[in-house]
Amino acid sequence: MMRQYELVDRVRRYNPDTDEALLDRAYVYAMRAHGTQLRASGDPYFSHPLEVAAILTDLELDDATIVAALLHDTIEDTGATKAEIEKLFGKQIADLVEGLTKIKKLDLVSKQAKQAENLRKLLLAIADDVRVLLVKLADRLHNMRTLKYVPQEKRDRVAQETLDIYAPLAARMGMQDMREELEDLSFRQLSADAYTSITTRVEELRERNGPLVEEIERELQDELSARGIPARVKGREKRPYSIWRKMERKAIGFEQLSDLYGFRVIVQGVEDCYRALGVVHMKWPIVPGRFKDYISTPKPNDYRSVHTTVIGPRRQRVELQIRTQDMEDIAEYGIAAHALYKDESGAQSIILSNESRAYAWLRKTIENLSQGLSPEEFLEHTKLELFHDQVFCFTPKGRLIALPRRATPIDFAYAVHTDVGNTAVGCKINGTIAPLVSELKNGDEVEIITSKAQTPPGAWETIAVTGKARAAVRRATRTAVRAQYAGLGRKIAERAFARAGKAFGEEALAKAMPRLARTSLDDVFAAVGRGEIKTDDLIRAVYPDWSAPRPDERGTGGRAPTGEGWFELKKGQNLKFKIPDAAEHPAAIPIRGINGDLPVRFAPNGGAVPGDRIVGILTPGEGITIYPIHSRELQHFEDAPERWLDVRWDVDELTDGRFPAQIVVTAVNEPGSLAQVATGIAERNGNIEGISMRSRSPDFTEMVIDLGVFDLRHLNGIISDLRSRAVVSSVERSSG
Ligand code: MN
Numbered sequence: 119m120m121r122q123y124e125l126v127d128r129v130r131r132y133n134p135d136t137d138e139a140l141l142d143r144a145y146v147y148a149m150r151a152h153g154t155q156l157r158a159s160g161d162p163y164f165s166h167p168l169e170v171a172a173i174l175t176d177l178e179l180d181d182a183t184i185v186a187a188l189l190h191d192t193i194e195d196t197g198a199t200k201a202e203i204e205k206l207f208g209k210q211i212a213d214l215v216e217g218l219t220k221i222k223k224l225d226l227v228s229k230q231a232k233q234a235e236n237l238r239k240l241l242l243a244i245a246d247d248v249r250v251l252l253v254k255l256a257d258r259l260h261n262m263r264t265l266k267y268v269p270q271e272k273r274d275r276v277a278q279e280t281l282d283i284y285a286p287l288a289a290r291m292g293m294q295d296m297r298e299e300l301e302d303l304s305f306r307q308l309s310a311d312a313y314t315s316i317t318t319r320v321e322e323l324r325e326r327n328g329p330l331v332e333e334i335e336r337e338l339q340d341e342l343s344a345r346g347i348p349a350r351v352k353g354r355e356k357r358p359y360s361i362w363r364k365m366e367r368k369a370i371g372f373e374q375l376s377d378l379y380g381f382r383v384i385v386q387g388v389e390d391c392y393r394a395l396g397v398v399h400m401k402w403p404i405v406p407g408r409f410k411d412y413i414s415t416p417k418p419n420d421y422r423s424v425h426t427t428v429i430g431p432r433r434q435r436v437e438l439q440i441r442t443q444d445m446e447d448i449a450e451y452g453i454a455a456h457a458l459y460k461d462e463s464g465a466q467s468i469i470l471s472n473e474s475r476a477y478a479w480l481r482k483t484i485e486n487l488s489q490g491l492s493p494e495e496f497l498e499h500t501k502l503e504l505f506h507d508q509v510f511c512f513t514p515k516g517r518l519i520a521l522p523r524r525a526t527p528i529d530f531a532y533a534v535h536t537d538v539g540n541t542a543v544g545c546k547i548n549g550t551i552a553p554l555v556s557e558l559k560n561g562d563e564v565e566i567i568t569s570k571a572q573t574p575p576g577a578w579e580t581i582a583v584t585g586k587a588r589a590a591v592r593r594a595t596r597t598a599v600r601a602q603y604a605g606l607g608r609k610i611a612e613r614a615f616a617r618a619g620k621a622f623g624e625e626a627l628a629k630a631m632p633r634l635a636r637t638s639l640d641d642v643f644a645a646v647g648r649g650e651i652k653t654d655d656l657i658r659a660v661y662p663d664w665s666a667p668r669p670d671e672r673g674t675g676g677r678a679p680t681g682e683g684w685f686e687l688k689k690g691q692n693l694k695f696k697i698p699d700a701a702e703h704p705a706a707i708p709i710r711g712i713n714g715d716l717p718v719r720f721a722p723n724g725g726a727v728p729g730d731r732i733v734g735i736l737t738p739g740e741g742i743t744i745y746p747i748h749s750r751e752l753q754h755f756e757d758a759p760e761r762w763l764d765v766r767w768d769v770d771e772l773t774d775g776r777f778p779a780q781i782v783v784t785a786v787n788e789p790g791s792l793a794q795v796a797t798g799i800a801e802r803n804g805n806i807e808g809i810s811m812r813s814r815s816p817d818f819t820e821m822v823i824d825l826g827v828f829d830l831r832h833l834n835g836i837i838s839d840l841r842s843r844a845v846v847s848s849v850e851r852s853s854g
Contacts, residue, residue: 119161119162119164119165119168120168120169120172122142122145122146125141125145125168125171125172125175125184126138126141126142128172128175129141129175129181129184132175132178133178133180133181136181137181140181140185140207141181141184141185141188143206143207144184144185144188144189144207145168145188147188147189147192147198147206148164148167148168148188148189148192149164151189151192151196151197151198152164152167152191152192152195152196153196155195155196157264157267158264158267158268158269159264159267160267163191163195166191166260166261166264167187167188167189167190167191167192168188169260170187170188170190170253170256170257170259170260171184171187171188171256173187173256173259173260174187174252174253174256177252177256177293177451178451179249179252180249182210182211182214182249183214183249183252183253185207185211186211186214186215186218186249186250186253187253187256187257189203189207189211189215190215190218190219190253190257191222192215193215193216193219194219194222194223200212200215200216203215213246213247214247214249214250214253217243217244217246217247217250218243218250218253218254218257220239220243221239221240221243221250221254224236224237224239224240237283240283248291251287251291254284255284255287255288255293255296255300256296258280258284258300259296259299259300259303261276262276262277262280262299262300262303262304263303265277265303265307273307274307274308276307277303277304277307277308278304278308280300280303280304281300281301281304281305281308282520284300285297285300285301285304288300288452291452292417292420292421292448292449292451292452293450293451293452294421294449294450294452295450295451296452298357298359298360301357301359301360302357302358302359304359305358305359305362306358308586309362309585309586309589311589312362312585312589313358313362315372316358316361316362316372317358319372320355320358320361320378323378324355330379330432330434331353331354331355331379332353333431333432334351334353334379334381334430334431334432334434334436335351335352335353335381336351337430337431338351338381338383338398338430338431338436338438339351341397341398341401342383342385342394342397342398345393345397347385347390347393347394347397348385348386349383349384349385349390349394350383350384351381351382351383351384352381352382352384353379353380353381353382354379354380354381354382355378355379355380356377356378356379356380361375361378362585363522366522366583366584366585376435377427377435377436377437379434379436379437380437380438380439381436381437381438381439382438382439382440382441382446383438383439383440383441384441384442384443384446385440385441385442386442386443387442388413388442390442391413391423391424391440391441391442392424394440395424395426395440398426398428398430398438398440399426399428402428402429402430402431402436403428403429404426404427404428405426405427405428405429405435408425408426408427408437409424409425409426410424410425410426411424411425412424412425413441413445420448420452421445421448421449422441422445422448422449423439423440423441423445423449424439424440424441425437425438425439425440426438426440509521509522509523509525509558509559509560509562510560510561511530511558511560511561511562511563511564512561512562512563512564513534513563513564513565514563514565517534519533519534519564521533521558521583521584522583522584524557524583525557525558525583525584526554526555526556526557526558526581526582526583527542527545527547527552527553527554527555527556527558527564527566528542528554528555528574528578528581528582528587528591529558529582529583529584529586529587530545530558530564530566531545531554531566531587532582532584532586532587532590532591533584533586533587534566536590538566538568539574539587539590539591540572540573540574540590540594541568541569541570541572542554542566542567542568542572542574543567543568543569543572544566544567545564545565545566545567546564546565546567547562547563547564548562548563549563549565554578555581573594573595573597573598574590574591574594574595575595576591576595578591579591579592579595600640600644602647603643603644603647603648604640604643604644604647605643605647606643606646606647606736606742606763607642607643607644607645607646607647607648607651608643608646608647609763610646610647610653610736610763611627611642611643611646611653611656614653614654614656614657615657618657618661618664618666620657620660620661620664624639626660627639627642627656627659627660629660630659630660633659634651634655634656634659636651642656647736649736649737649761654666719741719742719743719744720743720744720777720778721743721744721745721746721749721751725744725746725777725778725779725780726744726745726746726777726779727746727777727778727779727827727828727829727830727832727833728767728777728828728829728830729767729829729830729831729833730746730747730748730830731746731747732744732745732746732747732767733745733747733752733762733763734762734763735752735755735761735762735763736761736762736763737761742763746851748851775828776805776826776827776828777826777827777828777829778807778824778825778826779824779825779826779827779833779851780822780823780824780825780851780852781822781823781825781833781836781837781840781849781850781851781852782820782821782822782823782849782850782851782852783795783820783821783823783840783846783848783849784818784819784820784821784846784847784848784849785818785819785821785845785846785847786817786818786819786844786845786846786847787817787818787819788845790845791819791845791846792809792811792819792821794843794845794846795821795823795840795843795845795846798836798839798840798843799823799825799836799839799840801839802832802835802836802839803832804825804826804827804832804833804836805825805826805827806823806824806825807824807825807826808823808824809821809822809823809824810822818847822852833851837849837851
């Protein structure tokens, strides 16, 4: 813990006129007041106000602010009173501590009306004296730094509030460093996986690039000094949260991020900023559209700088911020930087001076309080001002959900609860049914319609803009796919045991799990479904004495067991299938949503259409391929009966989906025959998706036509139509 004299030293370093006796009194008073209280970390409680004070010495703030930091938790948590503090430390400090006490209990992630009221209170307390906000931000920063000691269930809430309210407030006040650290700490809590993945990749990149940043710094600095512009160049990596935001905003991956490094060029005067810009632009190619002049037009939080991006040293995309030291101070410390320039009347008047645009914003916002806005209107107004890159939506019960710009109801649903997201099937926006992919606007009231039978489509992963939704969709689809494989694996296993004439039992299988190196039956089945465990091995795990029949016992030239009713094949014969009667196979695997994101696909060339007899062929690691039973391709799988799956259509009668079918038309080689064929198909509402033609003889042309049809009847109708035409000599379906 920092000693009394250490704190005084830190203050004296930037403020030689500091009132040491005052600081000492506050140190002792707070230490005694907190007495033996402990923090969740087990540290003495007093270490917290002390750390908060230390953070504020980094911002080089005045004595009153440092003292208020030391005392900020005394009224709330100890026997101290405002009257006592006023007597000992004066009215100004007592007011600051009281202001901090007032806002301490404000819950800013509560219901909408309550939240509006709380935000109003927060801003009012800040308006009285903006130093309240500075202490509050330092307080929150220290709490976020020590978040790991806070009970798990509270952490998300604290982090969310920090990200929603305090980080944007710090940004509004121009306190860049404060904002970045608050954001990163919140991000680490709220999206731990994303945080780790980004920091790991940045780390890898740093190792790979070696001294790249230093080299660019040196080259820039040398170039500028050769042109007579003394400058300090400082490169740094972008912060994890800012990288994350960029990835989210642009929906790109880490590898596609082009500028992970930013370089600051600190020069001596405003004129030098522009001269330096000229030097950089002459030496290296400019990346268009990236030049911004915040010196002639400062940002609302007083930020001033010129920005540009060039393809710089070592062909790296280099983002530059060129500014003076004064501008740099404002950029880093924002409103707190104004405290650096004290005058006779003391820091208070400086901090409140109208020289700060950030403060002007605060004043204006507070003014709205007196304009009789309802709490909701006030909240809307203030939040819009605070968070221009977010949208605020509400649940039907009035809970506020803050989302990034371009968020969809899918993001909304996952923000409410993962279960809501996973079961979402539709939504109402402001009472009207709307697509789940709509872009949400500020103030939208969103009602999510859920259905227990739903699992999220994998495509949502690319539609959602929030990391939370994306991660949840990925998790849910992974689980769903796994469940399908497990279901599939179970059928395969049952069939394999039956074929081997062995009893199938879960208990026996459970005992065999160690031999299969799996820890649950689900695991076993999923592995069988994925083709990772062969059925022979599965049976042997349960019946070690069992041996698989040798290939020739399975039939010459690939004969499937006829008992299954699949097909018979003798060497030299053509493929001829005996179609299993559906009644014999009541446990057929249904193919749900065959065009969806199941690991199911159609065989290339010809596919299958509803009404076709079909079989599924399991390909380990890939999924199931659906073949029409007339496909010649099937002969390749004759030796692997365990890969054959009994599948059936599960297509709604009314579906308007089209399915791929391929036909081969042989037509007379004369002008207009193609047109006739095309007309025949069109008249029957068939879709031609591709045609290739080859000449069979001088008299006949063969056309291979890819069609989109609704079902077998539709296809047969087209085929008979074509066959009836004089120019057509034959029409057959492709046999794959
Ligand atoms: Mn505190």
